[in-house]
Amino acid sequence: MKLPNDARFGTICIHAGQEPEPATGAIIPPIFQTSTYVQDALGKHKGYEYGRTQNPTRAALEANIAALEGGRAGFAFASGMAAIGAIASLLQAGDHTVVTDNTYGGTYRLFERVLRRYNLEFTYVDTSKAAEVEAAIRPTTRLVFLETPTNPMMQIADIARVAEIAHARAALVVVDNTFASPFVQQPIRLGADLVIHSTTKYLNGHSDGIGGVVVATGEKEIEWLRFVQNAAGAILGPFESWLVLRGTKTLALRMPQHNANGLALAQCLARHPKVHKVFYPGLPDHPQHELARRQMRGFGGMLSFELGSLEAARAVLDHVRLMALAESLGGVETLICHPATMTHASVPDERKRRLGISDGLVRISVGVEDVEDLKADLEQALARV
Numbered sequence: 001m002k003l004p005n006d007a008r009f010g011t012i013c014i015h016a017g018q019e020p021e022p023a024t025g026a027i028i029p030p031i032f033q034t035s036t037y038v039q040d041a042l043g044k045h046k047g048y049e050y051g052r053t054q055n056p057t058r059a060a061l062e063a064n065i066a067a068l069e070g071g072r073a074g075f076a077f078a079s080g081m082a083a084i085g086a087i088a089s090l091l092q093a094g095d096h097t098v099v100t101d102n103t104y105g106g107t108y109r110l111f112e113r114v115l116r117r118y119n120l121e122f123t124y125v126d127t128s129k130a131a132e133v134e135a136a137i138r139p140t141t142r143l144v145f146l147e148t149p150t151n152p153m154m155q156i157a158d159i160a161r162v163a164e165i166a167h168a169r170a171a172l173v174v175v176d177n178t179f180a181s182p183f184v185q186q187p188i189r190l191g192a193d194l195v196i197h198s199t200t201k202y203l204n205g206h207s208d209g210i211g212g213v214v215v216a217t218g219e220k221e222i223e224w225l226r227f228v229q230n231a232a233g234a235i236l237g238p239f240e241s242w243l244v245l246r247g248t249k250t251l252a253l254r255m256p257q258h259n260a261n262g263l264a265l266a267q268c269l270a271r272h273p274k275v276h277k278v279f280y281p282g283l284p285d286h287p288q289h290e291l292a293r294r295q296m297r298g299f300g301g302m303l304s305f306e307l308g309s310l311e312a313a314r315a316v317l318d319h320v321r322l323m324a325l326a327e328s329l330g331g332v333e334t335l336i337c338h339p340a341t342m343t344h345a346s347v348p349d350e351r352k353r354r355l356g357i358s359d360g361l362v363r364i365s366v367g368v369e370d371v372e373d374l375k376a377d378l379e380q381a382l383a384r385v
C-alpha cells in the first residue's frame with residue numbers, strides 16, 4: 001500500500017500517515033495504550049522510549065493531518081487551546097501579535113488573562129481588512145494570528161494578502177482553521193506558516209473527543225514545536241488520537257454535506273420574515289462573498305443570524321427539537337447556541353457589542369442530517385418568536 005505523490009484530498013484523508021501494522025498486518029493503526037517501551041539493551045531501542053515523547057498512534061494522526069493541510073509536520077495536543085498555547089511558546093517576552101478581533105473566546109482569554117502576564121502584547125483588528133493588519137504591525141510583531149471564518153460573525157480574511165503583508169515585515173502567519181477544515185480551505189497553500197485546529201470540531205467530526213493539532217512548515221518552528229510538545233507535555237492521548245484518525249477518514253464525505261446543508265439553511269433563514277440578518281459567507285450579500293468563493297471550497301457548516309432580542313433568541317433556542325442546544329461545533333449532529341452567554345461568555349460586554357455579538361444572535365453548527373428535517377425544525381421554532 002503506497003500513497004501516490006499526487007494523491008487527491010479524499011485519498012489522503014484515508015491513507016496518509018497509516019501503514020498496515022508490521023506485527024499483524026492490522027489495517028488500522030492500533031491504539032498503543034502504553035506509557036513506556038522495553039529497550040533491547042542499554043542505549044539500544046526501537047525509536048520509542050517514553051509515551052509523552054513518542055506514541056505510534058499519535059504519530060499516525062500527526063502525519064495524517066500534516067498531509068491534509070499540505071504542511072511538513074503535525075503535533076497533536078490535548079485540546080485546541082493547548083495547541084494555541086504551543087504556538088504562543090514561539091513568542092518571547094516583548095513580542096507582539098496581531099489577532100483577529102472576533103477570535104474564539106478561549107483564545108482571547110488565553111492571550112489577555114494568561115499570556116499578557118509574561119510581557120507579551122496583542123492587538124486585535126478586523127482582519128477582513130488587510131490594511132488594518134498592515135497598520136497594526138510593529139517592529140516587534142512576531143505573529144499574525146488569523147481566524148477565518150470568524151466566530152460567530154463569519155468574517156473572511158484574505159489569507160494570501162495577509163501573508164504577503166506579514167512576511168514583508170518578518171512576521172509569521174498562523175491560521176486557526178477550525179471553522180473551515182482542510183477540506184474547505186488550506187491556509188498553507190495560500191502562504192500561511194502555521195495552522196492550528198481544535199480537532200474537537202470537524203476533524204474528529206463526531207463530538208466524542210477533545211483535541212488540538214498544530215501543522216508547521218518551517219524547519220525552526222518544527223524543531224521548536226517538537227521540543228515543546230515533549231517539554232511542556234500537553235500531548236493528545238493514544239485513544240483520542242485514534243478517534244480523530246477515524247474521523248479524518250470521512251472528512252471528504254462529511255464536508256460537502258456540511259457545506260450543502262449550511263448553504264440551504266442560510267438561504268432559508270435569509271428569506272424568513274422574523275430573521276433580521278444572516279451571517280454566512282455563501283450568501284451573495286456577505287461582504288467577503290467573492291473572496292470566500294476564491295479561497296474556500298464551499299462555505300462550511302457554520303452560520304449565525306440576528307433575531308433582534310434576547311426574548312426572540314430564547315424562543316428559538318428553547319423550542320428547537322432536533323437541533324441540540326449546546327456549545328461546540330463540527331459534529332455530524334446540528335448544534336445551536338447563544339454566543340453572547342455561551343461560547344463568548346468570557347468576552348467583556350463592551351467588546352461583544354462592538355463585534356456584533358448581540359443578545360439576539362444565534363449560532364448554528366449545521367450537521368449532516370437531512371436538510372428538510374433541519375428546515376422544518378427551525379420553522380417550527382421560529383413560529384414561537
Ligand SMILES: *Cc1c(COP(=O)(O)O)cnc(C)c1O
Pocket residue numbers: 079080081082104106107147151176178179197198199200201210211212
Ligand atoms: C473550539 C475552538 C478552539 C479551542 O479548542 P478546544 O479543543 O475546545 O480547546 C479554538 N479555536 C476555535 C476556532 C474553536 O472553535
